Amino acid sequence: MPHDIDHLVAARPGNESSIVIVGAGQAGLSTAEKLRANGFVGSITLVGEEPDAPYQRPPLSKAYLLGELERARLKLKAEDWYARNRIALRLGTRVASIDRARRRVCLADGAILAYDCLVLATGAIARKLPQAISRGLAGIFTIRTLADIDALRPALEKRGKLLVIGGGYIGLEIAAVARGLGMTVDVVEAAERPLARVASAETAASVEALHRSRGVTFHVGKAVSELLGADRVAGARLGDGTIIAADVVVAGIGGMPETALAAGAGLAIDNGIAVDAYGRSDDPFIWAAGDCANFSLSGGGLRMESVGNAIDSADLVARNIMGARQPYRPKPWFWSDQFDLKLQIAGLSRPGDTVVVRQGAGPGRSHWYYREGRLVAVDGLNAPRDYLVGKRFLAASASPDPVLVADPMQALEAPANN
Amino acid sequence: MPTIRFLLADGAELAVEAQNGRTLMETALESSVPGIIAECNGSAACATCHVVLPEEIMVALGPISEHENDMLDFAEAPRESGSRLSCQVRVSDMLDNVSVRIPSA
Ligand SMILES: Cc1cc2nc3c(=O)[nH]c(=O)nc-3n(C[C@H](O)[C@H](O)[C@H](O)COP(=O)(O)OP(=O)(O)OC[C@H]3O[C@@H](n4cnc5c(N)ncnc54)[C@H](O)[C@@H]3O)c2cc1C
Ligand code: FES
Numbered sequence: 001m002p003h004d005i006d007h008l009v010a011a012r013p014g015n016e017s018s019i020v021i022v023g024a025g026q027a028g029l030s031t032a033e034k035l036r037a038n039g040f041v042g043s044i045t046l047v048g049e050e051p052d053a054p055y056q057r058p059p060l061s062k063a064y065l066l067g068e069l070e071r072a073r074l075k076l077k078a079e080d081w082y083a084r085n086r087i088a089l090r091l092g093t094r095v096a097s098i099d100r101a102r103r104r105v106c107l108a109d110g111a112i113l114a115y116d117c118l119v120l121a122t123g124a125i126a127r128k129l130p131q132a133i134s135r136g137l138a139g140i141f142t143i144r145t146l147a148d149i150d151a152l153r154p155a156l157e158k159r160g161k162l163l164v165i166g167g168g169y170i171g172l173e174i175a176a177v178a179r180g181l182g183m184t185v186d187v188v189e190a191a192e193r194p195l196a197r198v199a200s201a202e203t204a205a206s207v208e209a210l211h212r213s214r215g216v217t218f219h220v221g222k223a224v225s226e227l228l229g230a231d232r233v234a235g236a237r238l239g240d241g242t243i244i245a246a247d248v249v250v251a252g253i254g255g256m257p258e259t260a261l262a263a264g265a266g267l268a269i270d271n272g273i274a275v276d277a278y279g280r281s282d283d284p285f286i287w288a289a290g291d292c293a294n295f296s297l298s299g300g301g302l303r304m305e306s307v308g309n310a311i312d313s314a315d316l317v318a319r320n321i322m323g324a325r326q327p328y329r330p331k332p333w334f335w336s337d338q339f340d341l342k343l344q345i346a347g348l349s350r351p352g353d354t355v356v357v358r359q360g361a362g363p364g365r366s367h368w369y370y371r372e373g374r375l376v377a378v379d380g381l382n383a384p385r386d387y388l389v390g391k392r393f394l395a396a397s398a399s400p401d402p403v404l405v406a407d408p409m410q411a412l413e414a415p416a417n418n
Numbered sequence: 419m420p421t422i423r424f425l426l427a428d429g430a431e432l433a434v435e436a437q438n439g440r441t442l443m444e445t446a447l448e449s450s451v452p453g454i455i456a457e458c459n460g461s462a463a464c465a466t467c468h469v470v471l472p473e474e475i476m477v478a479l480g481p482i483s484e485h486e487n488d489m490l491d492f493a494e495a496p497r498e499s500g501s502r503l504s505c506q507v508r509v510s511d512m513l514d515n516v517s518v519r520i521p522s523a
Contacts, residue, residue, distance in 0.1 A: 033450055056459040073440070078448040085450070308457050308464075335463035342485065344463055384485055388465065388492030414492060 012323045017042035017116040019321070020105055022095045022261065024048025026057070026310040027290025028121035029076055032087045034318030044087045045113055047105075049094040052146055053077070058307060060149050061173040062337045065156075066180055074146070098265035100283055117285055117321055120262055120273055121314065124255035124291040124305055129165065133226055139233040140249045143170055155248045159183050163236055163246035165224055167194030169336050171252025172207065175216050176338040185216045186244050188236070190223045197254075200349050202357065202367045203379045207338065214339055219244070255305055257292045270294055272303045277327035279317040287321065289313040295328050308333045331395065344387040347377030347394050356402045358386055366390065368405050375399035389414040420514035424451045427522035436509040442518060443467040443505035453520035460505035462486055465493040470500040470519040471507075478512055495521035 013019060019035060021028045024046050032044050048054070055074040063069040082089045094108040104114045126142035134140050141152045156162070162178045164171045167189035175185045187194065194211075195204040208218060219238060227249060228235040235245045257272035268274040268282045272294035279287050279295070290310040294303040309330065316328050336343045349369040353376060356368040366386035369377040375398070378390025389412050393400055396415040404410045422445055424432040436445040446454035446467070455466035462485055471479070482490075482502065490501045498521065507513075 037450070037452070058459055058461070062461075073444065076447065081448055081450075307459065311455065311457055333457075333464070335458055335461060337461060342461070342463060382485075384463075384488040385491060388489065392492065 013040060013042055013116050013321060015041050018114060019044050019117045019119065020113050020115040021046045021119040021121055022105070023121035023123055023258075023290070023292070024050065024054050024089065024091060025121060025123045025290065026054065026076070026307055027123070027292075027314045028119070029054040030311050030314035031119050031121060031289055031318050033085070034315045035321065036085050036087075038318055038322045038324075040318075040322060042116075045090060046082075046087055047090045047093060047095050047107065047113075049092070050145055050147070051092040053079070053082075053089060053091065055146060056307075057144070058335075060146065061143055061170050061177065065149060065153070065174070065177045071146075095261055098261065098286075100265055100286070103285060115285070117287070119317060119321075120281070120286065120288040120292060121290045121310075122258040122261060122273075122292045125258050127251075127253045127256055129224075129227075129251045129253070133224055134251075135227060137227055137229050137233040138231060139229075139247065140227065140251065142251050143174065144255070152248075152250070156181060156183065158247065160247035161186070161245055163188065163244055163249045164252055165236075165249060166252040166254065167191075167196075167208075167218070167220070168198060168252050168254060169195070171250065172211065172338055173336060174250050174252065175211060176214070179214050179216060180339070186219065186246070187211070187216055188219045188222055188224055188238065188244070190221070192221045194218065194220070199345070200353070200355060200367060200369065200379065201351075202355050203343070203345075203381065206365070206381055207341065207343070210339060210341055255291070257294070257303065259292060262286075262288070262292075271301060274301075278320045278325065279313060279328065280320070287317045289317045295330070297328060297330075302328075302330060304330070304332060306332070306334045333391065340382075342380075342382055342384070344380040344384065345377065346387060346391040347375075349377035349379075353377070354402075356405045358383075358405050358408055360386070360408055368400075368402070370399065370402060373399065386412070420509060420511055422509070422513060423515060423517045424449075425517050425519040426451070427453050427520050431517075436513070438509055438511065440509050441505050442469060442507040442509060442513070443503075445509055446504060446518075451520065453522075454504060456505060458505075462489060462503055462506055465489045465503060467504040468493040468495055468521060469502055469504040469507075470498050470521050471502055472516060473500060475513065475516055476500050476502075479507065482506065494523040 054076045095105045096108045097106045126144040161184040164187045222238045226237045262273045273288040291305045334345045353369040358366045364383035366383040367379040380387025392414040419435045422436045434449045458464035
């Protein structure tokens, strides 16, 4: 363990303490909320670079982009919630640096805030296309923030042809929305299938088949070598010479943990801000939660980009700041909405796991992953029942007989909740 | 503005002014009602927004979707006859002064 007990006692905040949280996203907000829920009465300041109060990101590539959810509903808390909970919200300003020796942060607007305890919840940023490919053309977008969607929306209103670069979750969700809006959609994916890094081959194949049946054109195993056009993008040339016409390009080529602030302060960085199982960095007064944090657990490093992880890791950090000393026990789960498919994933599958398919009577099906005979993950594709039953098995560290799982006529008894 | 009476798992009551048209889940989150986590932001994907409504309100709200029905069968707290996912219930005057119970898992 990198920190001894004295450090923990020394850093435990009292009534007069100030906690500064950097990043007003899901993890930052949840940390503030959970600090109050755990009885912290000192001052809390939540600093966010974006102009908007904490909001939900998942609908950005789903209902919000489709126009089915108004902007106001994205907000995670009502305006007066912050005052009622004595949380000072400083928006539209970036924390520029951390002075670890004096325990204070400098904001880009010049303000200086002292802290007894600092929480980094800086999230992730969307990877941008290299300049050699994008060539500074207009009409190329990445998706991470509300501002990104505000920029993309007018481009989609003209309908026309959308090219999505990268067949990950966000790319495919955008593709589905664009088809729903009546656009022509091409998806280029450099790996041999979409969702290559984030879902099993079986689940990816089902999702790809759905997209194809709805008119999305895939170019898999191909990379974009150059985007074409004079000043606005007009198309793309692929590595094999194929030319695709496009009016709008969305690059969904993955996210990177936002570590600039932490790295500038000399904190350990390893695929994110390196934190121990309690969420603490190598500075005993600095913690991290959410997309930016890479937890060092017994099975190795674990960094996830999901709402569930943002909420759970923030909850953990808040409790440990208050002295709980609990290690992170992640319960990975994720969902994605594409066309009329609701995909729900529990656990973490890996290539090489044994896959058992449970085909429902209707359109729903689920994929169950076993490693050395133990259930490690379940994907429900329009199969909420199977998903939740699987989640219970995972929570209980129990594994249903694969023979029963493969036979949809056999009911699966979910282990009782403990 | 209707008032929603959240009955917490520990027996306490939290009365909250709600806005018509928002969901019960959104209303609960805005007041940090303990026990409503709503990890999926209302996509009916997580079942961490489970509430129990009085029988007569259940009838008045009408039928629930098959997806929600399936989710409720395996929510953390056991399903009851008044169980709903609060993200799928819109606030209206009909819910004024209604007790919305948070079941204990
Ligand atoms: C389009 C989209 C769809 C998604 N869909 C799903 C989904 O269906 N299911 C799911 O589970 N997850 C989904 N996710 C992922 C999920 O939204 C993230 O995992 C979650 O938002 C992470 O929360 P966070 O607080 O760690 O980071 P963020 O939400 O990224 O918040 C970090 C904040 O910190 C700010 N910040 C960074 N550096 C500084 C600084 N130095 N000073 C001040 N502020 C700073 C950033 O501006 C940002 O606002 C989706 C993400 C996107 C972008
Ligand atoms: S918020 Fe997730 S199911 Fe209601």
